[in-house]
Amino acid sequence: MVNFLQYLLGSLLPSWLITLIAYIVITTVILIVTPVTFMLQTWFERRMVARMQDRLGPNRVGPAGLLQAVADGVKMFTKEDITPRAADRYVHLLAPLVATAPVMLLFAVVPWGRGFETADTNISLLFVVAISSISAVGLMMGGWGSNNKFALLGAMRAVAQMVSYEIPAVMALLSMVLLTGTMNINSYSNLQGGIPFFGKTLAEFGVPDLGLGWFVFTPVGLFAFAIFFICVLSEGERTPFDIPEADSEIVAGYMTEYSGMKFAVFYMGQFLFNYALSVVAAIVFLGGWNFVGVGLLVDAGLPWLGNIISVVYLLVKAWFLFFVMIWLRGAFPRLRVDQLMAFAWKFLLPLALVNIFSAAIWVTIMFWGSDPKWTANLSIFGISLLGWLETLPIWGRQLFALLVTLLINLAAFRQVLLLNRRTRDETPAELAQDQAFGTAVLP
Amino acid sequence: MNIVIMVIFLVLSAFTLLAGVMVVTVKNIIHAALWLIASFFTVAAMYLLMEAEFLAIVQVLIYVGAISILILFAIMLTRHVTGEGVRQLYQRWWIALLVAAALFGLLIAPTVVNYSWNTVPPTAPDQAATISSSVQIGTAFMREYLLPFEIASVLLLVALIGAIVIAYEERSARRQVLTLAEEVALRQQRGASLLNAATPTAPDAQHTGSAPSQP
Numbered sequence: 001m002v003n004f005l006q007y008l009l010g011s012l013l014p015s016w017l018i019t020l021i022a023y024i025v026i027t028t029v030i031l032i033v034t035p036v037t038f039m040l041q042t043w044f045e046r047r048m049v050a051r052m053q054d055r056l057g058p059n060r061v062g063p064a065g066l067l068q069a070v071a072d073g074v075k076m077f078t079k080e081d082i083t084p085r086a087a088d089r090y091v092h093l094l095a096p097l098v099a100t101a102p103v104m105l106l107f108a109v110v111p112w113g114r115g116f117e118t119a120d121t122n123i124s125l126l127f128v129v130a131i132s133s134i135s136a137v138g139l140m141m142g143g144w145g146s147n148n149k150f151a152l153l154g155a156m157r158a159v160a161q162m163v164s165y166e167i168p169a170v171m172a173l174l175s176m177v178l179l180t181g182t183m184n185i186n187s188y189s190n191l192q193g194g195i196p197f198f199g200k201t202l203a204e205f206g207v208p209d210l211g212l213g214w215f216v217f218t219p220v221g222l223f224a225f226a227i228f229f230i231c232v233l234s235e236g237e238r239t240p241f242d243i244p245e246a247d248s249e250i251v252a253g254y255m256t257e258y259s260g261m262k263f264a265v266f267y268m269g270q271f272l273f274n275y276a277l278s279v280v281a282a283i284v285f286l287g288g289w290n291f292v293g294v295g296l297l298v299d300a301g302l303p304w305l306g307n308i309i310s311v312v313y314l315l316v317k318a319w320f321l322f323f324v325m326i327w328l329r330g331a332f333p334r335l336r337v338d339q340l341m342a343f344a345w346k347f348l349l350p351l352a353l354v355n356i357f358s359a360a361i362w363v364t365i366m367f368w369g370s371d372p373k374w375t376a377n378l379s380i381f382g383i384s385l386l387g388w389l390e391t392l393p394i395w396g397r398q399l400f401a402l403l404v405t406l407l408i409n410l411a412a413f414r415q416v417l418l419l420n421r422r423t424r425d426e427t428p429a430e431l432a433q434d435q436a437f438g439t440a441v442l443p
Numbered sequence: 444m445n446i447v448i449m450v451i452f453l454v455l456s457a458f459t460l461l462a463g464v465m466v467v468t469v470k471n472i473i474h475a476a477l478w479l480i481a482s483f484f485t486v487a488a489m490y491l492l493m494e495a496e497f498l499a500i501v502q503v504l505i506y507v508g509a510i511s512i513l514i515l516f517a518i519m520l521t522r523h524v525t526g527e528g529v530r531q532l533y534q535r536w537w538i539a540l541l542v543a544a545a546l547f548g549l550l551i552a553p554t555v556v557n558y559s560w561n562t563v564p565p566t567a568p569d570q571a572a573t574i575s576s577s578v579q580i581g582t583a584f585m586r587e588y589l590l591p592f593e594i595a596s597v598l599l600l601v602a603l604i605g606a607i608v609i610a611y612e613e614r615s616a617r618r619q620v621l622t623l624a625e626e627v628a629l630r631q632q633r634g635a636s637l638l639n640a641a642t643p644t645a646p647d648a649q650h651t652g653s654a655p656s657q658p
Contacts, residue, residue: 091477123496123577130500133508137480140515144473156519159512166508183577336622 026118030107037275038268039069044319045271045326052330072264079260084147087257091145095254096262099138100269102131106276109185113289113311115303117186124185125177128280129170132235135269136162139244139254142266146257154253157337158244162235164344169231171352172224175359176284179220185280189288189310193295197402201395209295214287219406220362223355223413225285227348229321232281234344236274239329243337275322282317289314346420354412358405365389365401452492459485472518480511497577 005022006015013021043058043066050057058065083092109124111117121127136159143155177183180191192214194200199213215221234241245253255266282288289310297306335343369390389397462482469475483506490499584592621629 088471088473091474121496123500126497126500126504126577130504130508133504133512136512137477137507137515140512140519141477144515144519152519156516159516163509163512 023119027108030118031104034104034107034272035268038271039073041271041275041322042069042072042267044322045329048323048326049330052327076261076264081260081262082257084257086147088145088147091141092257093262095138095142095145096258096265096269097138098141099135100265100272102134102138103269103273103276105131106273106280110276110279111186111189111283111288111314113307113314114189114294114298115307116311120184120186122182122184125173125183125280125284128185128276129166129173132273132277133162133166135273138269142258143254146254148257150250150252151254151256153250154244154256157250158237158254161237161241161244161340164341165231165234165241165348168227168344168348168352169235171349171356172228172231173284175220175224175352175356176215178356178359178363179215179218181363185283188283189290189314192287192290198395198398201398209299210292211287211290211295212292214285214290216285216287218362218402219409220355220359221285223351223409224359225281227352227355228285229281229324230348231344232274232277233325233328234340236277236325237270238274238325240332240335241340242334243340246334274325275318278321278325279314279318281321282314286317286321288317342420347416350416350419351412355409358408361408362401362405365397365404366394448492452489455485455489455492459489473515476511476514476518479514480507483507483511497580 005018005025009018009021046068047057047065058068061067061071083089106128108119109121109127139155139158139162143151143153143158146152176188180188182188192199193209193211194213195202195207195210196212196214196217198207200209203209216225233239237244245255250256255263258266291313294306294310294313297303297309389400392400459482462478462485465478466475466482469478483502487499487502487507490496490502
């Protein structure tokens with residue numbers, strides 16, 4: 001966008017004004033497209049859940065019910081805006097904004113396709129992590145400002161959940177940062193060209209760039225993707241983890257006292273958060289805009305066609321991940337709070353840590369001897385320990401790294417599963433204690 | 444261009460100062476915490492204005508995302524600390540003001556005297572593109588300041604283990620929450636064993652009052 005405007009207006013305006021205009025245009029486009037995305041999301045979710053529950057869903061307003069979201073919007077706008085008398089007025093008013101504004105900020109760094117990059121900073125992944133943690137403040141404000149027990153409980157649950165699941169998510173992203181050596185989200189898609197398992201390492205043998213060298217096909221990437229996606233489900237309060245707004249327990253959580261447009265703004269923030277994190281997951285793990293065709297078209301000298309197709313590919317991947325979220329909502333019941341926390345701290349976090357370890361091993365195998373920084377005199381009794389790596393071709397190294405990291409990750413997975421199994425030998429003692437003191441313990 | 448940046452800087456710093464003053468003058472302690480978050484955020488914006496992106500993002504990540512959440516949690520989990528009736532100024536407030544002003548003057552004086560104002564440090568035109576603060580910070584941590592970095596991480600580990608030790612509950616003292624189905628199954632099983640022992644009532648009938656009665 002900046003380059004385009006520079007080309008159009010370069011002789012007329014100073015360059016800082018062109019940059020300013022370009023970013024204003026980008027911001028305007030983002031602020032128009034995201035609410036439309038939200039409307040589509042609500043329609044899509046209702047239709048899909050209806051299909052899974054053997055219903056029809058909204059199908060009267062507009063073609064296939066597509067305008068249902070507009071009707072909902074009109075209804076939301078005309079509803080009375082109620083602020084409870086005991087509520088803290090300003091905190092109550094500001095909470096939806098504080099919860100939703102960070103989500104909008106997330107879209108500032110997420111690219112839309114090849115050549116459609118919104119902002120180019122070299123810390124965009126860290127930006128995603130940092131900004132998404134702000135909305136917890138908004139939830140807390142909503143829960144406290146409503147002066148309602150259910151709202152406060154919901155906010156507490158939401159924030160505890162977000163804080164816990166942020167850690168494995170960051171660890172999963174960290175292993176990918178280690179693997180790629182960059183935190184710039186725009187460069188991730190380009191790194192995932194080539195063919196599955198080998199990436200671009202076979203290009204010298206004439207293997208075409210099929211755009212399928214996704215990180216999810218490597219053991220490190222697969223584990224990181226699973227961990228990250230579960231954490232996304234939890235941070236976005238999707239169904240297995242929708243404890244903060246469990247309607248059968250605490251009315252609607254922190255949204256209990258909100259009505260009309262304020263409620264809609266909360267809802268929008270949540271849906272767009274899910275969508276933004278789906279896009280991030282698609283870019284970092286599922287190849288981003290890379291798929292069969294983009295690389296071929298660019299190599300054939302048609303980069304503009306490749307750019308357009310890349311936007312479609314990225315949209316399809318992001319919407320597929322959002323569909324998986326809906327699918328899970330149709331399939332799974334809600335977890336309990338203790339199960340939620342145990343899963344984050346005892347299962348996901350150890351796996352994520354081991355995953356970082358195997359990412360480091362991957363990087364060592366791939367880069368050993370390639371640079372003065374990557375050479376060291378590691379030898380025992382005159383036998384070089386890692387020197388033989390330098391004799392391998394690059395695809396052989398990739399294969400070796402795949403095998404080693406797969407072994408490490410599988411062993412870690414098995415070990416974590418074993419550690420989390422209920423210890424059977426303690427149960428008779430617990431049962432006796434239960435009968436003595438009246439606390440209930442499962443046999 | 445410089446005037447635009449100056450205006451942005453002045454607005455940001457005015458808001459930071461306002462938020463900081465509000466933190467200590469507002470009576471409601473939750474409002475104080477929220478103003479604190481606002482001031483953290485504007486400080487991050489100032490870092491961004493100085494093109495220290497990494498520092499700005501880390502400021503948001505640690506101060507806004509973690510520390511302030513911790514503060515809010517601590518306040519909300521403690522009962523009756525809204526602080527509405529607390530006096531904030533005591534009789535000899537002017538002594539405190541004097542001491543604070545003197546300390547501030549002492550700290551700011553060397554900066555004011557030694558700093559050459561209104562000079563922009565010269566940068567080569569192609570240098571701006573190559574500066575990458577995250578890479579520089581990373582190399583600084585891993586090369587020059589490796590020992591302090593490691594010591595800080597060991598300190599954090601100690602704090603983590605200490606928190607676990609304090610919060611650790613003996614397994615025998617732990618109470619498990621059962622779902623309704625598990626409770627029914629447990630009661631049925633216990634009912635069978637109690638019938639065998641020919642005892643009329645279950646020992647924990649008052650604890651599980653919500654469960655359906657035994658068949």
